[in-house]
Amino acid sequence: MKTNVQTIDAILTNLPEDRLVPFNTLHNTIVQNLPKGFEAAISYGNLGYVVPHTIYPAGYHCKPTEPLPFASIASQKGSINFYHMGIYAKPDLLAWFVSEYPKYCKQKLDMGKSCIRFKKVDDIPYELIGKLMQKISVEEWINTYESLYKK
Numbered sequence: 001m002k003t004n005v006q007t008i009d010a011i012l013t014n015l016p017e018d019r020l021v022p023f024n025t026l027h028n029t030i031v032q033n034l035p036k037g038f039e040a041a042i043s044y045g046n047l048g049y050v051v052p053h054t055i056y057p058a059g060y061h062c063k064p065t066e067p068l069p070f071a072s073i074a075s076q077k078g079s080i081n082f083y084h085m086g087i088y089a090k091p092d093l094l095a096w097f098v099s100e101y102p103k104y105c106k107q108k109l110d111m112g113k114s115c116i117r118f119k120k121v122d123d124i125p126y127e128l129i130g131k132l133m134q135k136i137s138v139e140e141w142i143n144t145y146e147s148l149y150k151k
Helices: 008-013 016-033 084-088 091-104 126-133 138-148
Strands: 039-043 046-049 068-075 080-084 115-118
Touching: 008 016, 008 039, 008 046, 016 039, 016 046, 016 068, 016 126, 039 084, 046 084, 046 138, 068 084, 068 138, 080 084, 084 138, 091 126
Parallel strands: none
Antiparallel strands: 039 046, 046 068, 068 080, 080 115
């Protein structure tokens, strides 16, 4: 669910009460584990983690005014969703994540192409998300993006 707020702090504070702590914990986990160069930003109306224009001036090919997206989180109607483009773009990373997930969470993995839905917010595997965020450097993400998506 996209939001109309314009700042990260507004996203982090304008949440349903039962989502405040888990959403903020997820955000803090991501930020603490982001490799150098990525930064938190508003991305397509959600809280995103991007390669800023200062590092990758071309921006996202679909909308060059947007920085290159890498990951994001959103509070949806029935879940907190975590999006990670690396697991969509890199089959080996997806395989690693899927195999590790049961070690960190008792709930069945609810996943789309790049979207992981956490319907039970008490079961978010923060440690695993932190490890996932460390798996791809900015340089590796740019190279992956350019080789797979940029025409």
